[in-house]
Amino acid sequence: MSGQEISPNTGKLCQMGCSAGSRSKASFDWVRNITSKKNRLEDFEHLGSYIFALLWNMSKGRLPKPIIEDITGFCNSTLIPRMNYAAKDRATSQIWGNYTVRVGADDIEFDCVPMAPPSGFMAYNYSRGTHNEKCPHKYALFWTTARTYGSEEGGHFFIADYGIRIKQSDNSVVGWKPTDFHGTTLSVKGPTDESDSHQIGMSIVTPVRLLKLWEKYQQEQITADNVEAILVESDDYEEE
Template sequence: MWAPFFAYGPQPDARLHRRPVHRLDPQRLQHVVPAGENRVICDARTGKIIAIVIHNFCKSDPTLQWLMRVVERGVHFKKSVRLEDPGSLVLMGYTAGARSCPIFYWARNVRSKKFDTEMEQFNYESSSVFALFWNLCRSHLPDEIISDIQSFLDTGIPRMDAGGAMASGDAPGAGHYTVSPAPDVSFTFHEAQLAPPTGVFAANYSRAVHYEHQPHDYSISWTLARSDPPSAGGNFFISQYGIRVEQAPNTVVVWMPKQPHGTSLQHLDPLDKEPPFLQTGLAFITSPRILKVWDDFEQKRITKEEALSLLDEKDDVKYE
C-alpha cells in the first residue's frame, strides 16, 4: 500500500526528496519487547538506561477513556507539525516557532478559526492531560529519568499551563489541573506539579529512523489506545540497539531521542483522509531551540505582542 504512495503520491513540500520504503530485517533485531510486557533496558557497557516499557500505566479505565477523548479532539482541532509523515503529530503547549520566525508563545496551530471559541477550554483540558501524565511519570519512573527532565525545568521555563491559566502557588512549577473521568465527575488537583512546556498528541503516526536533539536526554511517550495487534505495524524501534517495542494500549515508553529511533508504517490505506484511530497517544517532546527563544522573550528581545503578530501573519508556519 505504501510504496506507490511514497513514489507517486502528493507531497506537502515538493522541495523534499522522495524516500523509498525501508523494510525491516528481522534477523538484525537484538531484542523484542512483546506487547503487554514490561522492560528496563540498559547499556551493558555503561549501565545507562536505554529504554523503559511499562504496560498498564494508568489503572483507571474511565480516566484512560477521558485521555483518549481529549487526544482525539486535539488531533481534530490542530495541524500536524510533520506533514511529510503519515498520521498526525500535533504540537501542544508552548512553541519556539518556526526557524524563520522564532517566537515564544502558546501554540495557535488550529486548523480553522471556527475552533477558536473552543480553544480556551481545550487548552485547559489538554494541559491537564499532560499534567496527569507528568505526575504519573514522577511516581512510576526512576529518578534517573525524572531528574534529567527536571534539570531542564529548573531553568525557569514556563510549564504547560493553558497559556497562564493554571499556574498558582509559591512552589516553582505548581498549579492546578482537572481530570474528568465521567461527564458529571471531575477531580481538581491543587498545588500540583504542572507538565513540561511542550508535548505532542499523535494518531496513526509513523516516521522513518531519525534522531532528535532535545534539551533533555530522555523523552517519554504514552500509547493510550491501540486497536490492532503488533502485526498491523506502528511499532517502535530503537535502531542503534536493534530493539523493537511492540505497541499495546496503555503503554509508556521512555527512550533517548538522540539515538536513532522510529515508528514503522501501519496497515492503513494511505489515501484514506479519515482513517480509523488505530493508535493514539501523547509524548513529551521539546524543541532544542525553545530555551534560546525563551531567553530572548525573558530579556525582552521579543514580546508577546510581536509573537502574536508574527503568528497571525504566517498561517503556514511550521511549528516545531
C-alpha cells in the same frame, strides 16, 4: 511534476503547550492550533494542559528516577514555563497548578501539583522512519493512549541503537533518548486509509528552538533583527 515537497512521515502530529511561533513571526507563546471560536479554543488548550499534567504526574510516580530527575532538572535550571494554560502569565516559570480529570460522569480535581514540562506533541496514526534529534533534556516520554491495531499490523516503536522493538499497546509509556536512532515500523494502515483503525498518543519533548528563544526572551534580547539568527542557530544544532 510540481515542486511540492512530499513528507516521509504519515499521520498527524500536533504541537501542544509553549511554542517558538512561526519562522516569519517568532515569539515565545502558547501554540495556536485553533484560531477561531474563542471558547472552543480555550477549552481545547485547558484540556490539553490537563492531559499532559496527568501524564507527567503518573510518570513521576512510576518511571525510573533518572528520567524524571533529568526532565525536572531541565525545567528548574532554565526556569522555562510549565504547560499551564490557566496561568495568568504563561511566560513565567510557575511550577504548580491544578488540573481536572473526568472519570465517567465525575470530575476529579488535583490541586497544587507540578504541571507538565513546557512542550509536547499529540499524534494520530503518526509514523516516521529511523532518525535522531537533539533535545535540551536527555530523555523524552511518549504515552500510547489508544490503539486498535492488532500486534501483527505494525506501527511499533523501535530504538535502532539497541536493536530493540517495543510493541505498542493501549496505555503504555516509553522513555527514550532522542539522540539515539529511533523510529516506527511500517503499518498495514496506509496514510489515506479511512478505516476506523487508529493509534493515538502524546509525547513530552522540547524542541531546541523553543529553549533558544526562551533564553533570549529571558535576557530581553529578542528583536526583529536577531530572531532569524536565533532560529537558524537552533536549526543547525538540531541537525548535528
